[in-house]
Amino acid sequence: MTNQAANDRQKQETSAMVGPPLWLLAELTYDCPLHCPYCSNPTQLSETKNELTTEQWFQVFNQARDLGAVQLGFSGGEPLLRKDLEALVKYSRDLGFYTNLITSGIGLTEKRIGKLKEAGLDHIQISFQGADPELNDAIAGRGNAYQQKFDMAKSVKAQGYPMVLNFVLSKQNLEQITDIMRLSCELEADYVELATAQYYGWAYENRDHLLPSREQLVEAERLVNEFREQQQGKGPHFIFVTPDYFETRPKACMNGWGSTFLTVTPDGSALPCHSAKMLPLTFPNVKDKSIGDIWQQDFSFDYFRGDDWMPQPCKGCDEKEKDFGGCRCQAFMMTGDMHKTDPVCSKSEDHHLIQAAIDSAIEPSTPILKRVNQKAMQHAKNTQLSIARTKV
Amino acid sequence: MSTPIVPQKISPTMTPSLNPMFRFQWEKAQDCFVLLFPEGMVKLNGGAGEIMQLIDGKQNVQKITDTLNNKFPDAGDLAPDVHEFINTAIEKKWLYHD
Numbered sequence: 001m002t003n004q005a006a007n008d009r010q011k012q013e014t015s016a017m018v019g020p021p022l023w024l025l026a027e028l029t030y031d032c033p034l035h036c037p038y039c040s041n042p043t044q045l046s047e048t049k050n051e052l053t054t055e056q057w058f059q060v061f062n063q064a065r066d067l068g069a070v071q072l073g074f075s076g077g078e079p080l081l082r083k084d085l086e087a088l089v090k091y092s093r094d095l096g097f098y099t100n101l102i103t104s105g106i107g108l109t110e111k112r113i114g115k116l117k118e119a120g121l122d123h124i125q126i127s128f129q130g131a132d133p134e135l136n137d138a139i140a141g142r143g144n145a146y147q148q149k150f151d152m153a154k155s156v157k158a159q160g161y162p163m164v165l166n167f168v169l170s171k172q173n174l175e176q177i178t179d180i181m182r183l184s185c186e187l188e189a190d191y192v193e194l195a196t197a198q199y200y201g202w203a204y205e206n207r208d209h210l211l212p213s214r215e216q217l218v219e220a221e222r223l224v225n226e227f228r229e230q231q232q233g234k235g236p237h238f239i240f241v242t243p244d245y246f247e248t249r250p251k252a253c254m255n256g257w258g259s260t261f262l263t264v265t266p267d268g269s270a271l272p273c274h275s276a277k278m279l280p281l282t283f284p285n286v287k288d289k290s291i292g293d294i295w296q297q298d299f300s301f302d303y304f305r306g307d308d309w310m311p312q313p314c315k316g317c318d319e320k321e322k323d324f325g326g327c328r329c330q331a332f333m334m335t336g337d338m339h340k341t342d343p344v345c346s347k348s349e350d351h352h353l354i355q356a357a358i359d360s361a362i363e364p365s366t367p368i369l370k371r372v373n374q375k376a377m378q379h380a381k382n383t384q385l386s387i388a389r390t391k392v
Numbered sequence: 393m394s395t396p397i398v399p400q401k402i403s404p405t406m407t408p409s410l411n412p413m414f415r416f417q418w419e420k421a422q423d424c425f426v427l428l429f430p431e432g433m434v435k436l437n438g439g440a441g442e443i444m445q446l447i448d449g450k451q452n453v454q455k456i457t458d459t460l461n462n463k464f465p466d467a468g469d470l471a472p473d474v475h476e477f478i479n480t481a482i483e484k485k486w487l488y489h490d
Contacts, residue, residue, distance in 0.1 A: 020421050022433070068421025071431060098415060098428035122415060123430040162413045164430050190413060191430060 018305070020068025021262035021295050024097075025274060026057065028085070029266050030077040033106040035141030036129060037206040037368050038168045038197040041077065042277060050267040054084045056287065058091050060264055063291035065095045069262070072097040075274075077266070080107035086119045093120030100125060102166075105149040106142070113152070113159050124156045125164040130172075131179035139172055153187040165189040165236075169196045169220070170210035171361075177220045181227045181238060189236040194224060196243040200275040204333060207357060208364035214246055245354050249319065250326025250342035257304035257328065262295065270294045272301055275329040279338050304328055311339055313347045402453060402475040408487045409449030416444055427486055434486075443477050447487065453478060 029051055030041055052060070061072070072092050079085055080103055093099050101116065105126045113124070126149055130136035133146035140146075156163045165187065167173070167180050177194065184192040196217070199207045212220075224240045244251045254261045254273045263271040268286045271277060281300045284293075295301060303309065307320055314325040325331075326342020334343045334353045343350040410416060415428040425441030427434040436444060442463075446456045453474060460470045481487040 023431075068419070070419060070421075070426070070428065070433060073431070096417060096419075098433075100431060122428070125430065160412065162430050 018296055019259065020070075021064060021260065021291075022069060023071045023073070023261045024061075024064045024069045025073045025075055025261065025263040026060070026079075026088075027075050027077065027263060027265050027274065028057075028079045028082045028088070031081050032076060032078040032104065033081075033142060034078070034104050034145065036139060036168070037202055038139075038170055038210055039202040040198060040200040040275060042201055043205060052264075052266065052268050052286070054087055056268065057084075057088055060286050060291060061088075061092045061095055061097065064262065065092075065097060067292055067295060070096070070098060071100065073100045073102050075102040078104050078107060080104075080112070086115050089116055089121045090119040093122070098122050103127070104140075104145070105152040106145060108148075108152040108155075110155045110159075113155050113161075117159055117161070121161070123162045123164065125166055126153050126156065127166045127168065128180070128183070129168070131176040131183045135173055135176065150187070153189070157188045162190045163188070164191045164193065166193045166195065169194055169212075171212040171216060172210065174212050174216050174220050177223050178227065181224070181236075184236045184238070192236045192238050193241065194220075194238060195241040198243065199245075200278075200329060200333075202369065206368050208361045208366070209368040211243065211245060211358065211361035213358070213362065217242060217246060244327075244330075244342075244344045245358060247344055248346040250323045250330075250344040252323045253327035253330075253342075256324045258295070258301040259305070262291070270298075270301075272304075273329070278329055279332055281338075309339060311341065313345075314341050317347065402479050404454035404457070405452050406478075406489050407449065407452045408447050408478055408482070408489045410444075410447055411485055411488055414486055439473060440477055440481075443474055444481075 032039075032041075064072075074085065074088065079101060082088070085101075089099050089101075099120065099122045101121055101123070102125045116124075128136060128146075128149055129139035130146070133144075136146035136149070137143055153163065153165065165184050169177070173180070180194065181192070196212070197203050197210045199211070203210060221240060221242070224238060228238060258272045261273055263274045263276075264286055265271065265274075265277065269277060269283050270286055270289075270291070271283055277283065281303060283300050284298045286294070289298070304324075307315060307325075310320065310325055314320050323342075323345075326344055328338050330344065331340045331342050332338035335350050340350065341348040343353045345351065413429055417426060417428065418424075419426045419433075419435075422435055424438070425436045425444060427436065427444075442460060443456060446459055451459075457471045457474045460474065461467075464470065478487060478489075482489060
């Protein structure tokens with residue numbers, strides 16, 4: 001057998017083994033009008049001038065769709081800052097993608113909601129930071145953000161879209177959970193994600209200010225269940241996501257590395273999850289390689305597939321097919337070794353780090369950082385957020 | 393959630409329509425029809441795909457059943473299958489009915 005033939009056979013075997021990247025997350029820009037301290041974007045600023053062009057995104061969509069990608073999320077940063085968003089939506093919708101816009105709502109207008117609908121946008125997800133203007137705008141670091149989100153959510157429903165609301169919960173806003181659910185009903189959301197912050201990017205830096213106590217979480221979950229009972233099958237579907245820090249088994253991060261999710265960052269880096277850039281691996285760029293080559297052949301995408309890479313206790317664990325050893329980024333952030341068992345697992349020798357984080361969050365010793373954006377940077381004199389002024 | 397869902401009685405004159413929350417399409421990579429919704433996908437089996445293709449908010453259950461009985465003459469009467477699927481699809485809120 002020639003080398004070429006052997007390579008071809010190996011390629012075929014790999015592609016037969018790996019399913020399609022069903023979920024493509026297109027992070028169009030890291031620029032954002034908000035400054036949320038729970039943001040999972042990288043804390044290192046990136047230049048907007050390196051962003052992919054419209055044509056380059058078209059190519060990404062084409063190649064990913066050919067592989068069988070079907071869900072496409074437009075995210076960021078704030079995707080509305082891209083003036084070609086309507087063109088990107090139309091192009092991808094024509095390819096057969098189900099198109100999701102994941103937005104802060106800042107920069108939306110009734111007219112733009114209509115234009116996006118004409119372009120074929122299927123669904124809009126709006127994030128909220130709190131249930132009232134005072135807390136919402138303090139967390140978001142922008143005045144009038146709440147009112148804008150409220151008005152746009154009304155318009156999204158009036159214009160016939162399915163709508164998801166996303167509340168990132170932390171100890172800053174957890175006490176508002178019942179008001180948050182009432183607001184969701186008023187806005188006629190279809191699905192509501194009550195998602196406790198995950199600690200990546202800015203949120204990792206601010207973890208002490210965000211991570212709730214176990215008691216706060218138990219109470220919040222009780223309130224959610226009570227509210228669901230009263231709904232009697234009507235109104236929004238509430239999805240309550242507890243932080244993995246209070247679990248004894250890790251989450252099945254990204255449904256398994258390189259199994260379902262593909263993120264393309266503003267500058268064209270292709271990642272198996274939106275946080276993976278922090279890992280000491282070299283990730284490919286869509287400017288240099290096709291999506292097919294990236295998904296099926298690239299070293300970094302293959303690196304944590306299967307269980308060959310696993311250390312103990314993962315390798316001998318009968319739950320390894322369920323959680324795939326947990327989150328590689330979390331293992332790396334907390335232990336410095338991306339191969340280790342996710343410290344969330346009670347079988348991990350590093351599990352004590354999780355308890356230490358929970359304890360440390362009881363009394364934060366450093367001030368909270370507000371997310372700094374490239375454009376805002378020139379004007380920002382004080383990057384600390386005075387959350388103390390709000391009623392938390 | 394505590395009250396059990398009482399199965400809908402499907403009548404031949406009922407006209408089902410797709411809940412606008414969902415999009416129905418053929419997925420080549422999956423080799424089946426699917427329902428797409430915010431950040432999710434349901435894969436439909438062959439029979440469900442055949443029924444869903446006929447649901448347009450105009451044809452009633454009888455018409456859909458007749459079409460399928462004509463299309464698959466050797467399959468026996470498909471009415472029970474059509475009724476069962478439409479019943480499930482209404483419970484799952486994929487379909488509305490008049």
